[in-house]
Amino acid sequence: MPFDPQDPEFEARVRASFARQRMMQTIGAVLERVAPGEVDIRVPFRDEISQHHGFVHAGAITTAVDTACGYAALSLMPPGTGVLSIEFKVSLLSPGKGDAILARGRVVKPGRNVSFCQGEVFAVDGGAEKLVATMSATMMTVRGRPDVVD
Amino acid sequence: MPFDPQDPEFEARVRASFARQRMMQTIGAVLERVAPGEVDIRVPFRDEISQHHGFVHAGAITTAVDTACGYAALSLMPPGTGVLSIEFKVSLLSPGKGDAILARGRVVKPGRNVSFCQGEVFAVDGGAEKLVATMSATMMTVRGRPDVVD
């Protein structure tokens, strides 16, 4: 089902917030698609994000898909609000290897205070995509103070 | 209850593996304590790991505590084996701010194939420590092939 954004400037808001996340630059993440309730983030493979066997670190996978889920939720929130992750679970189906990982965050149920999201992470290798991780996440709408989970 | 390591060289094995993780260098993580079933990792605050409000990114927090839990599990595994994260859940109680974050990984129940771990992440600010995140994780013992979750 398609979602109806409350903020017509949702894409600009998401892109501006993404640009302020230094961690995204640190792992080399690129914000691709921004649609109502849907955000895709790509992270090209680089040695800087690898773990001890040379695959993409679970932490880098999580960083990308948490951010995709958070911005998917933010895209449906009212103007003037922010987003914080309350919690997430990540299942690591297969090691991340190839040219890049692609993290897709989707809102399952938006809410006034609490939004439920799911994410999928694919390893992209040449033209092939393989599902390597899934996320189930809860996001909070932040009004006023950005520093309080309450 | 204290755990009895199967590999007398467990600390050297954990430290050597940590040193091969480029992602740890990328976020500036330092491996501190390594004991049987217990590993602590410190990440000094740096702009490079911040999110859009200037706090430590949930992805950096997760990267540190996943690694601490994984190595806590590895410290109890037999020589010649490796470790992969099967899944983890992270609860983000409060934003991470201060001088550094300290991630503590602990084994709750070791197993032949599957080990259960819990992690706690503290924000360190001056002399004060504040709990900012918790992790519940499942780790797998890897024999032979490092690239298969099976």
Added chain:
Amino acid sequence: MPFDPQDPEFEARVRASFARQRMMQTIGAVLERVAPGEVDIRVPFRDEISQHHGFVHAGAITTAVDTACGYAALSLMPPGTGVLSIEFKVSLLSPGKGDAILARGRVVKPGRNVSFCQGEVFAVDGGAEKLVATMSATMMTVRGRPDVVD
């Protein structure tokens, strides 16, 4: 993608195991569809499974969808093996109310020792179905001893 079961008697095996679960009778659960990697369980609404506001208790929802995911995994395991839940996460999107709940368990990635599953729970009210909960679960193949998660 369709899965290829290793045990041609998978459906009989799942149905026989379900019949031994007294907890299923206690909550009034009915095993409906059994296909390779897919199991559906229906629980008609009854006061006996309600919580303090009169909705279906989150514990009953979890009981149904954990069992659906576990048997979805078992349907792809070799003859002579059993299944245990290692862990699961449940997100409770909306209260469960209506005529019945329908829990659908699906295998996302089967494995020799560890299988990843996802579940969805719908509240059925007249002809309408509403998604009320999601599950992300990890299941273990049990060989020999049914009483050890290892």
Added chain:
Amino acid sequence: MPFDPQDPEFEARVRASFARQRMMQTIGAVLERVAPGEVDIRVPFRDEISQHHGFVHAGAITTAVDTACGYAALSLMPPGTGVLSIEFKVSLLSPGKGDAILARGRVVKPGRNVSFCQGEVFAVDGGAEKLVATMSATMMTVRGRPDVVD
């Protein structure tokens, strides 16, 4: 750290709500200790809550510890409010067998809208207690409408 309840009648409120949960009677659960941020629930072993190997069903374990965590959170909420589970994760360390299971729910961080809890479940066999499951849960304060997670 001890918590300071906002409602001096917290124990009566928790016990009255527990008494309205038919699911608690169905699994034979007994509400034991109620303290600020801490609730213990005991479930004597009975065939009616068993799974296919004769152990306590993961669903019954979850029902007990979810309820313990929910009421631990409710004990710290203001008068006139209610509680709903947003999500929980359960790790099943060992099969539940013995005379009874004992579920202990604890608040890790209370909040105005969102409270974080952890639970532990022990199998009690004679005088011995063995940790068989852990829970990490998020609870929501409900004001006014008990039927909306929002």
